[in-house]
Amino acid sequence: MRLFQRLTFWLESHWVTPAYSGWVLLGVALFFFGAATNTMAGWLYVISGVMMAMLSIGSILPQRSLQGLAVRRQPILPVSAGSALLVTLEVENETRRAKSLLQVRERVPSGLGRQPQQAIAAIAPADRYRWVYELPTERRGIYHWQLVQLRTAAPLGLFWCSREQQAKAKAIVYPQILPLSHCPIVDTLGDESGLQWQRDRSANAGNEGLTRALRPYRWGDATRLIHWRTSARYGELRVRELEKLTSSQDVLIGLDTAVAWTPEHFEQAVIVAASLYCYALNRGLSAQFWSAETDFVRDRTAVLTALAAITFKPSQVAVPLPERPLIWLSAQPQSALPAGSRQVWFPNQTAAHSSDEAASDRSRLRIDPHEDLMQQLQSSNFG
Numbered sequence: 179m180r181l182f183q184r185l186t187f188w189l190e191s192h193w194v195t196p197a198y199s200g201w202v203l204l205g206v207a208l209f210f211f212g213a214a215t216n217t218m219a220g221w222l223y224v225i226s227g228v229m230m231a232m233l234s235i236g237s238i239l240p241q242r243s244l245q246g247l248a249v250r251r252q253p254i255l256p257v258s259a260g261s262a263l264l265v266t267l268e269v270e271n272e273t274r275r276a277k278s279l280l281q282v283r284e285r286v287p288s289g290l291g292r293q294p295q296q297a298i299a300a301i302a303p304a305d306r307y308r309w310v311y312e313l314p315t316e317r318r319g320i321y322h323w324q325l326v327q328l329r330t331a332a333p334l335g336l337f338w339c340s341r342e343q344q345a346k347a348k349a350i351v352y353p354q355i356l357p358l359s360h361c362p363i364v365d366t367l368g369d370e371s372g373l374q375w376q377r378d379r380s381a382n383a384g385n386e387g388l389t390r391a392l393r394p395y396r397w398g399d400a401t402r403l404i405h406w407r408t409s410a411r412y413g414e415l416r417v418r419e420l421e422k423l424t425s426s427q428d429v430l431i432g433l434d435t436a437v438a439w440t441p442e443h444f445e446q447a448v449i450v451a452a453s454l455y456c457y458a459l460n461r462g463l464s465a466q467f468w469s470a471e472t473d474f475v476r477d478r479t480a481v482l483t484a485l486a487a488i489t490f491k492p493s494q495v496a497v498p499l500p501e502r503p504l505i506w507l508s509a510q511p512q513s514a515l516p517a518g519s520r521q522v523w524f525p526n527q528t529a530a531h532s533s534d535e536a537a538s539d540r541s542r543l544r545i546d547p548h549e550d551l552m553q554q555l556q557s558s559n560f561g
Contacts, residue, residue: 200336236336246273256350262312270306279332285325352482356453429458434508436493443524
């Protein structure tokens with residue numbers, strides 16, 4: 179059966195293959211020819227000859243119908259996993275004759291679902307047909323495909339003929355990005371070493387930054403921070419509380435790709451990395467992503483593209499980590515992290531029962547695969 183299907187596909191893509199009606203007509207023509215041979219009736223020869231002529235014409239015209247057609251593709255905009263890719267394909271008729279009864283079929287990768295196809299009634303001379311369709315996405319990745327199949331049985335419908343054309347496509351599916359409203363992992367990063375966006379609650383020595391609030395004067399406050407106009411209005415001294423960026427350090431998110439992961443946990447880790455990175459950007463912080471494969475990546479598009487393509491490759495050689503506070507996503511507990519760092523730990527089943535001490539570390543968030551991921555990121559408490 180498979181051999182017959184391969185033969186049929188080869189004939190269709192290189193020459194033609196009979197349709198159901200073609201097989202029927204061929205059988206009837208052979209029947210009339212056999213009857214004419216036995217009876218020597220001339221009209222039976224005529225009928226069988228006319229049928230064979232129709233089969234000959236029907237095998238030539240579909241090949242001509244596919245000549246002079248060009249396929250062009252518009253760039254595909256990236257989307258996040260779960261959203262649909264919008265694909266635009268144009269079939270142009272470069273001849274002076276109309277093309278009718280065509281079928282267009284895309285050879286998309288298996289990860290993007292079923293092969294989409296579209297029937298085209300007619301394309302006028304020197305005109306084009308624009309086909310816009312959606313591809314559902316379930317998992318992140320960078321997908322490539324390049325073949326578009328044009329197929330027709332016009333005008334008689336006796337033979338199918340198909341030809342493939344090159345139309346390179348690249349579709350980027352970013353990881354799912356969780357809409358975090360708050361995230362203690364990012365908010366408390368670097369608290370121990372003072373490398374984070376902090377509020378100058380004591381307002382003890384700074385005169386730069388934006389005024390966050392006004393509060394009553396306390397003993398020891400600098401007089402240059404007194405807001406005299408407001409003090410006169412309330413009849414008591416009021417001082418300004420400032421907030422300032424005490425360091426130019428980035429929020430660094432690292433993904434451990436040198437250890438063995440389960441596929442489900444690794445996909446969750448990639449989702450967490452993308453969500454934390456976008457959350458940091460939405461808060462106005464400077465954020466970076468790091469892994470052994472990508473090194474340091476800063477730009478949003480570059481980070482999401484890297485996360486769409488990233489994979490894990492277990493290695494026996496220890497990979498040196500950046501020497502600054504970071505959020506470390508790993509399948510193994512890491513104790514030698516820079517001061518002020520945080521770890522998001524995705525334990526496997528064997529480690530889940532043997533690492534109680536690691537799980538109790540308040541600088542480490544242990545992810546439970548059976549609980550809601552976004553809720554765990556928002557309810558974590560550090561420090």
